[in-house]
Amino acid sequence: MKLSRIPQQIIPLGILFAAAIIGLVVLRAIFVPPTFGEHGHYRAAAVDEISQLPESYAGIKACMDCHSDVYDLKQASVHKGLSCETCHGAAAAHAADPEAAKPVVPTGRNLCLTCHGYLDSRPSGFPQIISATHNPAKPCMSCHNPHSPIISAPTEECAACHAGIANQKAVSHHAELACTQCHTVPKEHFTQPRVFAAQKPAGREVCGACHANAGSGKEIPQIDLATHGGRYMCWDCHYPHSPEAQ
Amino acid sequence: MNQPPKMPRREFLSNVAATVPSWLLFLSAFKPERLFAQESEKYDPTKHNYSMGVDIRKCIGCGRCADACKTENHVPREPFFFRTWVERYVIPVEGEVYVDSPNGGIDGFPEYKAESETLRTFFVPKLCNHCENAPCVQVCPVGATFTSQDGVVLVDASYCVGCRYCIQACPYGARYLHPTTKVADKCTFCYHRITKGDLPACVEVCPTQARVFGERNSNSSPIRRFLRFNDVKVLKSYLNTRPKVYYAGADEEVR
Numbered sequence: 001m002k003l004s005r006i007p008q009q010i011i012p013l014g015i016l017f018a019a020a021i022i023g024l025v026v027l028r029a030i031f032v033p034p035t036f037g038e039h040g041h042y043r044a045a046a047v048d049e050i051s052q053l054p055e056s057y058a059g060i061k062a063c064m065d066c067h068s069d070v071y072d073l074k075q076a077s078v079h080k081g082l083s084c085e086t087c088h089g090a091a092a093a094h095a096a097d098p099e100a101a102k103p104v105v106p107t108g109r110n111l112c113l114t115c116h117g118y119l120d121s122r123p124s125g126f127p128q129i130i131s132a133t134h135n136p137a138k139p140c141m142s143c144h145n146p147h148s149p150i151i152s153a154p155t156e157e158c159a160a161c162h163a164g165i166a167n168q169k170a171v172s173h174h175a176e177l178a179c180t181q182c183h184t185v186p187k188e189h190f191t192q193p194r195v196f197a198a199q200k201p202a203g204r205e206v207c208g209a210c211h212a213n214a215g216s217g218k219e220i221p222q223i224d225l226a227t228h229g230g231r232y233m234c235w236d237c238h239y240p241h242s243p244e245a246q
Numbered sequence: 247m248n249q250p251p252k253m254p255r256r257e258f259l260s261n262v263a264a265t266v267p268s269w270l271l272f273l274s275a276f277k278p279e280r281l282f283a284q285e286s287e288k289y290d291p292t293k294h295n296y297s298m299g300v301d302i303r304k305c306i307g308c309g310r311c312a313d314a315c316k317t318e319n320h321v322p323r324e325p326f327f328f329r330t331w332v333e334r335y336v337i338p339v340e341g342e343v344y345v346d347s348p349n350g351g352i353d354g355f356p357e358y359k360a361e362s363e364t365l366r367t368f369f370v371p372k373l374c375n376h377c378e379n380a381p382c383v384q385v386c387p388v389g390a391t392f393t394s395q396d397g398v399v400l401v402d403a404s405y406c407v408g409c410r411y412c413i414q415a416c417p418y419g420a421r422y423l424h425p426t427t428k429v430a431d432k433c434t435f436c437y438h439r440i441t442k443g444d445l446p447a448c449v450e451v452c453p454t455q456a457r458v459f460g461e462r463n464s465n466s467s468p469i470r471r472f473l474r475f476n477d478v479k480v481l482k483s484y485l486n487t488r489p490k491v492y493y494a495g496a497d498e499e500v501r
Contacts, residue, residue: 033405042392046402047291053438056318057447079453086310086451090317114354115308115453121334121355121367122306126454 057085058095066098070147077148087111087146112140133163158185161193165241172242182206182240207234289441291395295462296435296490298449299472300371303495304456307332307369309351311448311457316352318436318447325349327422329433330373330448335499338362343499370500371457373448374399374420374433375481375489382412382421382432391430397462397490398437403429417482418489435459462490 006014038044063084064071074080085091085103093101106112109131118128135143135157143151143160158179159166169175179185188196201207204225210216212225223229229237238244315330316323325348332351336344341362348355351369376399382391383399390406393399401412406429413421413430421432436446440459444450449459460467469492472478476494482501483489493500 036389039395040392041389043389043402043405046392046405047394047400047437049402049404050400050434050437051289051441055439055442055444057314057439057444057450059444059450081455082453083450085314086453090314090447114310115306117354119307119355119357120364121336121358121369123303123368126306 055092056090058090058092060084062095063091073145074147078150079147107139107141109138109140112144112146135160136163169241174241174243201235201240204229204234207238207240291441293463294396296376296397296440296459297462297469297473298373298376298435298446298491299458299469299476299478299494300491300496301456301458301472301476301494302368302370302500304454305332305369305371306454306456307334307351307355308453309349309354310451310453311371312350313352314447314451315433318439319434321431322425324425327425327431329420329431330371333370333372334358334367335370336360336367337365337499339365366497368495370493370496371448372418372420373491374416374435375418375487375491376433376435377487377489379486379488381415381417381485381487385411385415387411394437398435398440399432400434400437401430401432403427403431406430417485417487 033043033045035044036042039047060071060083067084071084074082074084087106088103091101091103094103113129113131116128118130122128140146162179169177182201184199186196186198189198208225210220211223214222216222234240309332312328312331315321315328319329321327321329328350330350331347333345333347334351334355336358338344338360339362344358344360346355346358376393376397378393378397380391380393380399383393386392387409388405388407390402391399391412392402403424408423408428408430410423410430413423416432421430423429424431436444436448439446446457446459449457458468458472460469460472462469464470472494473492476492478492478494479496480489480492481496
């Protein structure tokens with residue numbers, strides 16, 4: 001077909017169309033990023049960019065290499081499911097250069113309480129404490145080793161469990177007295193408190209040892225056991241953990 | 247009986263010695279270092295398909311996952327931006343279900359005084375569900391958010407125009423607009439970690455293994471085990487988004 005056979009009005013239109021198509025192709029080449037559409041309607045290079053981002057958490061395998069002793073201790077304990085970085089924070093910088101960056105060593109109570117503070121939404125059976133009554137203000141680490149938290153020989157401090165009584169006694173006239181002054185506590189009580197109960201005083205003579213003994217000191221109120229209270233026990237009227245002021 | 251032709255020992259040994267160089271050449275063609283090289287040397291995305299499992303019965307609501315996520319992915323610390331967060335559900339015997347997530351659970355949960363008796367209460371960690379049929383990918387006008395070949399929904403931060411369509415489209419509220427870069431941001435399953443063979447930061451730090459992550463393709467992966475032994479559900483299944491985050495122990499109230 002000769003060019004002259006094409007109707008004249010078509011030629012400028014054709015040129016216009018051709019220019020538009022060429023323009024589109026050129027603009028597309030300029031504006032569409034090079035890897036766009038390689039695997040789909042996106043820039044394939046973005047996947048590599050994202051996968052090359054730096055890591056902050058090294059992972060427990062990195063810790064194991066140097067701290068195998070702590071790792072072995074932890075793996076044998078109930079905390080075996082925890083990663084080191086759960087408590088010590090992101091440690092990729094430390095793994096890369098152990099001297100330059102040091103991970104966090106939490107020492108107070110707050111971090112432990114994020115898991116072990118009582119919340120009714122936590123699964124039942126998960127070990128939880130009420131912070132206000134469980135040795136308040138004492139760092140958890142003073143009794144528990146976080147890498148092996150269950151205490152094989154539990155604390156012999158009565159206040160760990162009997163905080164209410166201990167707090168009351170601490171501000172009373174009996175503050176100076178040890179619990180064992182009046183209670184006999186079998187050793188097994190520390191491990192199985194309900195099976196082996198601590199003994200309460202048997203009779204009036206326990207109180208009488210101080211309060212009906214002229215030689216015990218003049219700041220201690222004295223009574224005559226024979227005439228005071230008759231057939232009643234001392235604790236029927238007086239609360240021994242917070243005896244009334246004179 | 248045919249006896250093989252006898253070869254004097256001296257001749258045999260010299261023959262063996264003569265072939266040593268050719269033997270070395272032959273062995274070197276195998277490139278022994280290639281035999282011992284790590285499989286992950288070159289990551290092939292078409293060979294992977296990731297999923298996450300969340301066991302609600304194991305979650306203790308400590309918020310370490312949300313905290314680790316912010317550290318790992320440099321998510322702004324303000325309490326409006328989360329790639330993952332923990333919600334507390336309190337279901338009363340009668341009345342409205344109470345759901346809260348103060349600072350995503352990072353600082354713990356305050357004591358909640360329910361007005362009526364509580365029937366059940368539990369924690370639900372939330373994150374991007376990496377839907378196979380992702381509404382956010384569908385609405386992106388520029389192709390800045392997409393499903394990668396290994397099935398992870400990603401955001402191309404340098405290509406995103408910040409129009410927020412995807413944030414609107416996500417039925418799980420998993421996306422936010424980054425306050426400094428002004429582009430959409432969301433959970434990537436820690437794509438920079440999983441492609442190197444590491445676990446996502448939230449899974450790494452979870453103290454009770456409430457989060458499980460792994461390869462759908464592998465028979466022995468933790469996620470396959472999770473899917474085998476649990477009754478799982480996905481969030482808002484009626485939307486046909488086909489999420490890749492599976493919840494065990496979630497009841498109808500979890501949305």
